[in-house]
Each structure stands twice: as structure tokens, then as C-alpha cells.
Amino acid sequence: MTHDHDLVLRPTEAQISAALSPPPGRNGGDLVVETLAALGATTVFGLPGQHALGMFDALRRSDLRYIGLRVENNAGFAADAYGRITGEAAPLLLSTGPGALTSLAALQEAAAASAPVLAISSQIPVAGLGGGRHGYLHELPDQAASFRGVVKSVHTVRAQSQIPSAIEAAWKSALTAPHGPVWVEIPQDVLLSPTPIPVVTGGDAFPEELPPRPELTAVAADLLSNAVRPAIIAGGGVVRADASGKLRQLAEVLQTPVVTTPGGKGAFPWKHPLSLQSWIEDRHTTDFLEDADVLLVVGSGLGELSSNYHTFKPRGRVVQIEADLGKLESNHPALGIHADARLALQALLETVSPREDAQAPERVRDVLARVSDRIAAQELTLEQELLASIRRALPTDSPSFWDMTILAYWAWSAFDAKGPNHMHSAQGAGGLGYGFPAALGAAVADPSRPVLAVSGDGGALYTIAELATARQYDLNVTWLIVDDGGYGILREYMTDAFGEATATELTRPDYVALAESFGVPGVRTTPETLEADLVKALGEPGPSVVVLAAVLRMFAPTHLG
Numbered sequence: 001m002t003h004d005h006d007l008v009l010r011p012t013e014a015q016i017s018a019a020l021s022p023p024p025g026r027n028g029g030d031l032v033v034e035t036l037a038a039l040g041a042t043t044v045f046g047l048p049g050q051h052a053l054g055m056f057d058a059l060r061r062s063d064l065r066y067i068g069l070r071v072e073n074n075a076g077f078a079a080d081a082y083g084r085i086t087g088e089a090a091p092l093l094l095s096t097g098p099g100a101l102t103s104l105a106a107l108q109e110a111a112a113a114s115a116p117v118l119a120i121s122s123q124i125p126v127a128g129l130g131g132g133r134h135g136y137l138h139e140l141p142d143q144a145a146s147f148r149g150v151v152k153s154v155h156t157v158r159a160q161s162q163i164p165s166a167i168e169a170a171w172k173s174a175l176t177a178p179h180g181p182v183w184v185e186i187p188q189d190v191l192l193s194p195t196p197i198p199v200v201t202g203g204d205a206f207p208e209e210l211p212p213r214p215e216l217t218a219v220a221a222d223l224l225s226n227a228v229r230p231a232i233i234a235g236g237g238v239v240r241a242d243a244s245g246k247l248r249q250l251a252e253v254l255q256t257p258v259v260t261t262p263g264g265k266g267a268f269p270w271k272h273p274l275s276l277q278s279w280i281e282d283r284h285t286t287d288f289l290e291d292a293d294v295l296l297v298v299g300s301g302l303g304e305l306s307s308n309y310h311t312f313k314p315r316g317r318v319v320q321i322e323a324d325l326g327k328l329e330s331n332h333p334a335l336g337i338h339a340d341a342r343l344a345l346q347a348l349l350e351t352v353s354p355r356e357d358a359q360a361p362e363r364v365r366d367v368l369a370r371v372s373d374r375i376a377a378q379e380l381t382l383e384q385e386l387l388a389s390i391r392r393a394l395p396t397d398s399p400s401f402w403d404m405t406i407l408a409y410w411a412w413s414a415f416d417a418k419g420p421n422h423m424h425s426a427q428g429a430g431g432l433g434y435g436f437p438a439a440l441g442a443a444v445a446d447p448s449r450p451v452l453a454v455s456g457d458g459g460a461l462y463t464i465a466e467l468a469t470a471r472q473y474d475l476n477v478t479w480l481i482v483d484d485g486g487y488g489i490l491r492e493y494m495t496d497a498f499g500e501a502t503a504t505e506l507t508r509p510d511y512v513a514l515a516e517s518f519g520v521p522g523v524r525t526t527p528e529t530l531e532a533d534l535v536k537a538l539g540e541p542g543p544s545v546v547v548l549a550a551v552l553r554m555f556a557p558t559h560l561g
Helices: 013-020 028-039 051-060 072-086 098-102 104-113 160-177 190-193 214-225 235-241 244-254 283-290 340-353 361-377 382-391 406-414 435-445 457-463 468-473 488-498 511-517 530-539
Strands: 043-046 065-070 090-094 119-122 154-156 182-187 230-234 258-260 296-298 317-322 333-338 401-402 423-425 450-457 477-483 522-525 546-550
Touching: 028 051, 028 160, 028 190, 043 051, 043 072, 043 435, 051 119, 065 468, 072 098, 072 104, 072 119, 098 450, 104 119, 119 190, 154 160, 154 340, 154 361, 160 182, 182 190, 182 296, 182 317, 214 296, 214 333, 214 340, 235 244, 235 340, 244 340, 283 361, 296 340, 317 340, 317 406, 333 406, 333 522, 361 457, 382 406, 382 423, 382 530, 401 406, 401 435, 406 423, 406 450, 406 488, 423 435, 423 457, 435 450, 435 457, 435 468, 457 477, 477 530, 511 522, 511 546, 522 530, 530 546
Parallel strands: 043 065, 043 090, 090 119, 119 182, 154 182, 230 258, 230 296, 296 317, 317 333, 401 423, 401 450, 450 477, 477 546, 522 546
Antiparallel strands: none
């Protein structure tokens, strides 16, 4: 009797011939790039370094497209965005020690946002592994230890025969829900040594699925079908799982209002009658969600930003669908369903009973009106007009990438993303410098549409060197820099808390002249001309910079009272 697991794929005559006579001049680095190509990768990001030269030399002999950035952290942000836009694992090639460690902040953001990044770093030679102090350049006692608390999985290679399997395992890990960054490290001598191993021609690129347990979705469906005041919170897991269509179907079947978290922007249509939009940091929204007798939370851990800074205290029954086991019931007791959002929503669609609730759209309108009145009372028309100008200027299908800056904080709540996977920010880990290099990665992923990056001047200075990258590869990114002469949000926080700000003021370069020195056109704009200047910049191919000098304010928080 033959079982499926007894079957093996027999090589073709061509594969046998290629295996018996591999092309000369290959090294361990060739095994890296061949494995990536076999798994379906087409593009890699990174920065060369002495120990990693075997990988970069191998790129000459491959069809992989290489996009080189000027700082490893920025290369990580670019790979993060490429992974978010394509849904593919984005290879990131790095060197040992300082090069590897410089990528940590980007990998933390990828982990927080569930972006699939496949980081492959060199290591010191095999003889130096194990924690001894041998004095190799870039040596760390345990390089992988620096990444274990950040990435999903760590894979250390010690021989060339391990390379294809290690990269394949890492690839699957990155793309198994929840998506995330993974770490592979390969010693310098393993990468540089000539290899007798045949050319890598195949790989299993299919990640494991994470379906829900049927007994749990049956209970969840019963709770939702019989709820009186249900509500839904949709997080980034809905976007990563490409489940926005199923979310909309479920909301309409159940006649249930939906609010999206900052990470879930675009997961539900902004203008839908059941859309509470993204005003999750507002007390009126918080009160509405607390009043729900059944609250379905999909793809969110209800962390700080998604719970109005942990002031949200649900009184009804919570059903939480979450692919990250560590986030399941981590903040609130719930019927926890460990599953990919798409598969879980499909299971609910197959088992819920339709609800009738003619009052749901009216309740949604009432909450949004209360939110609007609260914001209007604070005289923040400049900030609202700037967001409206950006929204009108940005094509509907163009993605935008926002740094940690006041305008981005506004956008988390008030910007219509116009669709899933269109608006991205660094709200996962909250580090500076994300917006521009991430936009470059998105432009690499899809050069057919312009991409917008939004930064403050503080964040811009983290990544100004990548203007050279934008020019070198002629990437279609318009970078809006809001220049307020400092770290604007920290200035506001400190002034509110202490009466005055310290260490928040910055010397201001001429950003237009700086951009032009890289061969990138730049323009100074005003609130009145912003829309027209953005339309012009976005409509012209290649990179551009638009600089807006403005001091912005945040709307008053509702979690402090």
C-alpha cells in the first residue's frame, strides 16, 4: 500500500544533468540567491559589508533585482513596505555586527505590524561561533541573541548544505500567520567557500494555514447572531490577511458597526453606513464600544492605541480573533480564537444567522457627529484642511506611508485610506524614520502608481540619505516634509506635562536645496497651495520633495480625564 507521504518527486533528466555538472565559480552565496529565486523572490534589499560579500557577489550571477539603501535600518523599512504591499517575504541582505544591529528598529516595526521580512545576515567565520572572544571584525558573543526577542524565528547556518533548508524554513515562518520578520545568519567562510552543491532549483514556498477551531466559531456565531448591540473592532490582521471583503460581508449580514484601528486603516469602507471610521482614540467611540453586548475584535490585540490608551473597559462579551497567540486575551478576557482573520471570518459567514437592526446606521451617525463636534470645538481647522488637501491630491489607489509626526497622528483617526493596504505608518513600534524609506520599498513593489511619504523634519533627518536611493533607482515617491523646526509631538507632550519643552528644537537645513543637491526636485508649499503642489509632484515620474513649514497641534486626548 502506498501512502501520499511515501511519494517523492523524481528529478527530470535536465535536473539530473544540471546537478551532476553545476556551473563553475559558485560559492555559498549562490546557494542563498538560488534558494530565494526558487522560493519565488524577485527583489532583494540590503547593504553590502565585508562578511556578506559572498552573497552580494552571487547577485551578479542571478536574476534577482537588488535595491541598495544607504542605511541598514532604512533598508529594513523598505523591505517591510515591500512585504506589506506584495504579501511576499521581502529578502533583506545584511552584514555582521554593526550592519545587522542597525536593522533592529526596522525589524521591530515589521514584527509589530506583521510585515513579512526575511533578513539574511552574514556571521563571523564558523571557528568563531560559540561565544568565545576570537577578535574577529564585527564579532558578537551571540549575534542571534540580539534578534530573538524581535523576530519570529532565528535560523543559524553552519554548513553550506544547511542554506537551502534554513532559508526555506525562514520563508515559511515569515509568511505563516501572523506574518513577521525572521532572521537567518550564515558565517563568512560558508558564504565565500566554493560549493560543490548542485544549483537549487525548487522549494516549498507555501506557508502553513491557521484555521479556527470549529467549536469556537460555532459559539462566536451564536453570540453574534443573538446580540442586541454588537460591534466590531478591525485591526491590522484583517489587512494582512486580505480579509476586508469578508469583514464587510459579515458586518452587513449582522448589521454591526465597525471601527478600524490605526493598523487596520482601510479594512472597512470609510463612508459605509456602518463605519465608525477610525476614531478609536475618542471617548465617544470608546463609550459606544463599551456598551456593546457582544464585541468582535478581529486581528487586533487591543493594545495601547487600539484601546484608547487602555482606558477601554468592555462590559459585554468579547470575541477575539487573533493569529498571534501571544496577543490572544492579553488585555481582556474573551472567547479567544487563534486563527488567521480571513479563515475565521469565512467560518463565521458560514454559521451566523442574519440580524435586522434598522437603528445601527443611526447610532453610527450619532457617534460620528459627537466626535466631529468635539474636534470642531478645538479650532483645529489647519490640521483638518491639510489632511483634506492630501486626500484630494493623492490618487485613490496610491499608498501612503507616514512617519511618527503630528500629521500622522491625525491621519490614524481622520484620514480615509480609500481601501485596505493603502495607508501605513510606524504605529506598531513607534520609531522615527519609517515614512520615506518605506515609501521607496512600496514604489519598488509597484512602480505603476505614485507613492506618498509624510514626515516631520525630525523624522526626515533620520532618512535624508535615501534621497540618493530614490534618485539612483528613479523611484516614484513624493515626500512631504512638515517642517516645524523640531520634534513637534514631543514639544507638545513636554509643554503639556512640564510647562516647557527641552531637547526638542532642531537646526533646520534648507530641505529644498538639500533635495536638489541629490538631483531630486523640491518645492516649498503653503497650506493654501499644498493640494496643487502635491498633485503636480505626484503626477510627474520619479522622486520629488514638497516642504511645508507649519506648526501643527494635536486634538485633545480623551484618555486623561
